[in-house]
Amino acid sequence: MAVVSNKIKISKQDKILQIICIAVVFLFCILCIIPFLLIIGGSLDKEANITKYGYSIIPKTFSLEAYTVLFKDSTIYKAYGTTVFTTAAGTLSAMLLTVMMAYPLAQKRLKFRTPITFFVYFTMLFGGGLVPTYLLISKYLNLSDKIWVLIIPIMFSAWNMFLMRNFFSGIPGELSESAKIDGANDFQTLFQIILPVSKPGMATISMFYALGYWNQWYNAMLYLGNNSRDIFPLQYLIMDLTRSTDALKEMAKFTGIAVVNLPDSTLKMATTLVTIGPIILLYPFVQKYFTQGLTVGSIKG
Amino acid sequence: MDKTADKLRTKKKHMTVKEGFNELWKNKFFYLMMLPAIIWIAIFSYGPMYGILIAFKKFSYKEGIWKSPRADFYGFGNFRFLFNYKGIKQVFFNTIFLNLLFLFFMTAVSVILALMFVEIKNKKYKRITQSIAILPYFVSWAVAAMFLSAFIGINSGIVTKTIESLTGNKIAFYNSPKYWPAILVLLKIWQGAGYGTIVYIAAITGFDPGMYEAARVDGATRFQQIRFITLPLLKTTIILLTIMGIGGIFRGDFGMIYALVGDNSQLYSTVDVIDTFTYRALRELGNLGMSTATSFFQSAVGFIMVYTTNAIARKVEPDSAIF
Numbered sequence: 225m226a227v228v229s230n231k232i233k234i235s236k237q238d239k240i241l242q243i244i245c246i247a248v249v250f251l252f253c254i255l256c257i258i259p260f261l262l263i264i265g266g267s268l269d270k271e272a273n274i275t276k277y278g279y280s281i282i283p284k285t286f287s288l289e290a291y292t293v294l295f296k297d298s299t300i301y302k303a304y305g306t307t308v309f310t311t312a313a314g315t316l317s318a319m320l321l322t323v324m325m326a327y328p329l330a331q332k333r334l335k336f337r338t339p340i341t342f343f344v345y346f347t348m349l350f351g352g353g354l355v356p357t358y359l360l361i362s363k364y365l366n367l368s369d370k371i372w373v374l375i376i377p378i379m380f381s382a383w384n385m386f387l388m389r390n391f392f393s394g395i396p397g398e399l400s401e402s403a404k405i406d407g408a409n410d411f412q413t414l415f416q417i418i419l420p421v422s423k424p425g426m427a428t429i430s431m432f433y434a435l436g437y438w439n440q441w442y443n444a445m446l447y448l449g450n451n452s453r454d455i456f457p458l459q460y461l462i463m464d465l466t467r468s469t470d471a472l473k474e475m476a477k478f479t480g481i482a483v484v485n486l487p488d489s490t491l492k493m494a495t496t497l498v499t500i501g502p503i504i505l506l507y508p509f510v511q512k513y514f515t516q517g518l519t520v521g522s523i524k525g
Numbered sequence: 526m527d528k529t530a531d532k533l534r535t536k537k538k539h540m541t542v543k544e545g546f547n548e549l550w551k552n553k554f555f556y557l558m559m560l561p562a563i564i565w566i567a568i569f570s571y572g573p574m575y576g577i578l579i580a581f582k583k584f585s586y587k588e589g590i591w592k593s594p595r596a597d598f599y600g601f602g603n604f605r606f607l608f609n610y611k612g613i614k615q616v617f618f619n620t621i622f623l624n625l626l627f628l629f630f631m632t633a634v635s636v637i638l639a640l641m642f643v644e645i646k647n648k649k650y651k652r653i654t655q656s657i658a659i660l661p662y663f664v665s666w667a668v669a670a671m672f673l674s675a676f677i678g679i680n681s682g683i684v685t686k687t688i689e690s691l692t693g694n695k696i697a698f699y700n701s702p703k704y705w706p707a708i709l710v711l712l713k714i715w716q717g718a719g720y721g722t723i724v725y726i727a728a729i730t731g732f733d734p735g736m737y738e739a740a741r742v743d744g745a746t747r748f749q750q751i752r753f754i755t756l757p758l759l760k761t762t763i764i765l766l767t768i769m770g771i772g773g774i775f776r777g778d779f780g781m782i783y784a785l786v787g788d789n790s791q792l793y794s795t796v797d798v799i800d801t802f803t804y805r806a807l808r809e810l811g812n813l814g815m816s817t818a819t820s821f822f823q824s825a826v827g828f829i830m831v832y833t834t835n836a837i838a839r840k841v842e843p844d845s846a847i848f
Contacts (some may be wrong), residue, residue, distance in 0.1 A: 237746045245641040246650065253636060253657040255715060258661075259672035262683060266675055278835060279675045280839035325562035335540065340559065347570035349756060350828045353820025354641050354803050355813050356576020359590070372695045380565045433559035439665035459667040466670060489681055492748075496671045499564035511656050 246475035260504075267291070267494035269485035279493075298477045299453075299461065300498060305457040307499075310374045311437040318379045318433040320449050322461050326385050328391035348382045362447060366495050369452040377443055378436055390481070391425030392418065429514040438503065458499040537646060580604070580818040596814060606821045610815070613792075620777045622797040626706060627713050627778075628770040635659075635713050635721030636763060640751055642722060643729050658719025664667035666784035669712060673785060676707070702795040707787075709796065712785070765838050772834030775827045777801065799823050 266274065267290050269283035279488060294300055329341055341474055351357075357377075367373040397420060403413040419426065437497045444460035453474065454463065464471045469483070477492075478481040540548070540557060549556055575590070581600040582593040591656035596602035638658065645651045661669075677698040682815045689695050698704055732755065740750050763766060777798030786801075787790050831837075 234744060234746050237748060241644065241747050242646060245644040246647075249645065249658075250793055251637070253654050256657050256661050259669075259675070259715075262675050263672065274681045278681040279683045303669065307745065321562045321565060324558040328552075328559050331552075332553065334552055334555055336556070336708050338561070343563070344566060347566060349831050350574070350824050351570065352573025352576050352819075353817060353824055354800075355579060355807055355817040355820065356573035358807065359571075359576055359579075359813075360572050363586075377569060380562055380569070382566075382570075385562070410552075410558065414558070437842045439667075441667050441784070445794075459665045462671055463667045463671070463784065466667075466674065492671060493675065496668055500664050504660075507660060507663060508656065511659065514659075515813060 260340050260500075263497050265491050267490055267497050269490055274489045287490075289487050290494035292479065293475065293479055293487060293491055294494050294498065295480045297517060298470065299475055299478070300495065302454050303456055303458045303499075304313045305372065305460045306374070306455050307438060310371065310430060310440075311434055314375045314379060314437040315430050316374070318381070318384075319430050321380050322385050322433075323414070323419065323426070325343070325380075325386035327392050327418060328410075329385075329389045330395075341511060344382050344385060349365050360448060368447045369449055369455075371455050373443055373447040374437075374440065374455075374457060380441065381433070381436070384432050387432075388425060388429050391422055391429075395421060424513060431510055431514055435503075440451075462492075462496055465495060532765070536707070536794040577817060577821050579813055580821045582814060582815045584817075603814040604822070607818050612797075615794060616797050616799055616802045619795060619832075620800075621774055623706060623709060623777070623798060624770075624774045624798070624814035626710050627659045628767065630710050630714055631721055632716060632763060632767060632770070636725055636759065638718060639722040639729060640755065642726055642748065643755075644751075655719070655722075658722065659762075660719070664716075666716075666781045666838045669716060670784045670787075673708070673712065698792050699789060705728050705792055705795045709782070709785070713781070714783075724766070725759065725762065727754070728759060732758050760844055765842055768841070769837045770836045772831040773827070775823055775830055779804065795841040 232355040249353060259282070260418060262279055264328065265283050267289070268286055269280070270285045270287040270289065273280075304316065325344070329337055329344075332343040352360075352447065363379060364370045375481040397422070399417055400413050403417045408416070439459055440457060441459040441463050444457050448460070450470065453470075461471065472483055472486055472488065472491075475481075476486055554655075578590055579593070580603055581596055581704055582590070583596050583602070584590070584593045588594075598605050606819070642651060642655060643652075674682065676682050677696075679685060679695070679697050679699060682698075685696060685698065696704075736754050737750055740754060745753070775801035779800035782796055783801055783804065786796050788805075800823075802821045803816050803823070806812045806819060810816075
């Protein structure tokens with residue numbers, strides 16, 4: 225009897241714990257998602273409501289005025305073009321650099337492996353800092369106000385490379401050995417044998433890169449002046465919208481609406497939503513790879 | 526015995542130049558493959574290191590890095606200027622203080638959330654909530670800054686408005702530095718805690734299920750299992766990640782703080798960190814020497830910190846360091 229009642233007590237306690245966990249996790253998720261809802265609500269509201277009552281998740285009066293202005297103006301299309309191009313070109317070239325560096329470094333028989341690894345590792349510990357980098361890119365490489373400045377300076381990440389190397393290390397050596405016996409050179413082995421079996425790792429790392437490109441504004445802020453507004457990436461466009469009235473003035477000029485009449489607040493929210501749209505849409509599909517790949521790479525480390 | 530020792534010794538001996546070339550030739554495709562990345566690293570990572578010289582110079586654009594005259598005070602003038610700069614102590618303090626806050630709260634929230642995620646039995650609920658919790662990690666700080674303004678903006682922020690309607694007070698968050706450490710911590714948790722659970726969940730799911738089985742047979746509740754099995758086992762991971770976190774304590778999160786605060790000088794007293802200071806020294810003050818001196822000092826201290834903490838981490842758990 226005693227044993228049975230003890231068991232019941234346990235299961236009751238476990239049930240309470242289960243409920244607490246579900247509830248707390250639920251609350252955290254609400255916190256995570258509220259900002260997104262607020263942005264959606266804000267972007268669909270009337271400007272007058274926002275000035276009077278503030279932002280709300282459910283719009284007081286449903287209105288598409290912000291989106292009408294946003295899509296009438298060419299700013300958002302140009303920014304989208306820049307971001308899509310830099311993300312695609314950047315991720316592709318970054319993956320190429322990363323994979324071609326990581327694969328050799330995963331080969332134990334390579335004699336210069338250790339010094340080259342240290343050559344990369346050191347850059348994670350120590351760097352030149354802002355001013356020297358700034359001078360290098362703007363003065364010596366002359367990349368200011370060019371779209372390449374959004375691609376080249378972040379085309380390689382030592383961290384991602386080491387993650388990729390760890391993935392490659394997990395692939396049995398027999399695979400490349402047998403390719404070698406068949407007469408393939410190392411390039412062929414990498415691209416025809418190794419990469420096809422490293423899809424989860426590749427997916428994870430390219431997502432890291434793509435996210436970095438999609439979300440970048442730092443280099444745009446440093447190297448793109450006001451006269452290269454045409455190549456502002458999306459995230460910098462948002463920053464510009466919060467910081468200065470320049471972006472609004474441009475929109476006003478283009479759409480023929482006076483600056484004071486622009487739906488300023490709702491427009492900001494609409495722009496923000498439009499820039500994160502693709503991330504939210506793609507997210508459910510890529511998230512699996514993201515967690516999977518990350519754990520494989522970091523735990524074993 | 527002696528022979529093997531001899532063999533080992535000859536193996537350890539440095540490679541001759543000829544052997545080096547032989548190795549390069551033998552594995553030429555491998556080294557060729559690495560060349561693009563090596564060139565990139567040489568230019569974009571090692572190139573700027575040469576520019577550190579600016580920290581010891583009176584830099585002028587016209588004369589360039591090498592030809593610019595040496596700074597006064599035996600070349601350390603920029604450093605003297607930096608350490609005498611008004612408010613610089615606050616900047617160093619903010620950097621360390623904010624990072625400690627981030628580290629503590631992020632670890633605590635991530636671990637608790639991870640424990641709860643693992644506990645949840647309904648697979649579908651678990652998957653969906655986990656996806657939502659990680660979602661904020663995917664938006665940039667520029668977007669987060671927009672979110673924040675919708676919450677605490679002076680005129681239409683939902684929080685500001687609510688407080689106003691409840692108490693009649695209008696809180697000007699963007700002019701009140703005292704709120705900002707808390708705001709930054711909240712945002713950091715919002716953005717990264719869900720993401721932070723991934724590594725802990727992976728660790729927990731790797732623990733031996735036999736132990737839990739044994740505890741269950743002995744009549745332990747789930748809570749007792751967490752308390753006496755999961756937490757002690759998780760301790761190593763937590764310690765490890767904390768040690769590594771401490772290594773980065775001298776590096777401010779520029780992306781976050783600048784995107785949220787920008788050039789709002791009213792908030793500097795609590796949020797200005799080394800990285801934002803360095804940026805301002807370049808952009809607003811145009812003092813390239815001091816800016817470089819600051820980041821060099823930061824880099825040097827950061828280097829020692831990361832190196833030491835990594836070494837400690839490796840002692841705690843030999844497998845842990847990535848390198």
